[in-house]
Amino acid sequence: MHEIALVPHARLPRAYHDRHVLGSTVDAFGAAHWLLAERAPEPGDDLHPFDALVVSVHDGGAVETTELSAVRTWWPKLDRLPDGGFVVASARDRRGDEKSQVQVFDALGRETWTFHVGDAIGHLLADEAGDLWVGHFDENPLGIRRWSATGELLWASESDPGAGWITDCYALNVSGTGVWACPYVDFPLLEIRPGQDVRRRTGIARGAxxxxxxxxxxxxLDHGRIVHGEMTGSSVERRDDALLTRPEGGPVGRRRVAARGSRIYVGYGPLTEWGVFDLSA
Known part of the structure; x- marks a missing residue:
């Protein structure tokens, strides 16, 4: 099997390596973001809000920092909104915290909205319009939902017969107005576009x-392999497989992913670096 190496994309500046990385992502415009705390979480910390720092690295290497006040989760999903603000969501519900599971901050780091989207968030990705796409895992099989940044439910997969029953949203790709997903149990390829019925194709990857x-x-991206395919009207035809490696070679190992159009961003190691696989390259 041949290998495909990730291309280096962004790195957390060394000046911030003494802080604890709570979460990291790459936004709809290609900027990488790290949510940092002064220390690692300890038992009971989830009951107390804390201040955090977001470090953003843009294309070209420009670095920006944003201080967030009164963050309420030590196990967050993070993304940046088009207006420069941030969304921080707790992947798991906590008793008594249902109304503030999701926090929206403005560009100055001030909380502006809080709302609840449901337990077991596997993916949270903001699109270029600022809407939030949330994919849930199997401990709360809500499927895929689209929310406004003020907490209005705009679309839900369970309301679209074409989506089928989604037990676990394994893979989610959000770019522009197009959203793609590969859910458990049959792992079809779903094409989701606002205002249109979901298009469903038979998939080729069992666990991507x-x-x-x-x-x-x-x-x-399926268990460390890149599985290439070509879409037809109702299915995906398998073309070839390749092993994905780090830029310097070697297995990627434990990772975090953010999928945007033709790109899969892969955060690896201690989550201070992001590499990218670009299908269009």
């Missing part, structure tokens, strides 16, 4: 945790 789409081509 990320995917990239470019034209009629699709690539799944």
């Amino acid at each position: 945790d990320s995917l990239a789409v470019h034209g009629e081509r699709v690539a799944f």
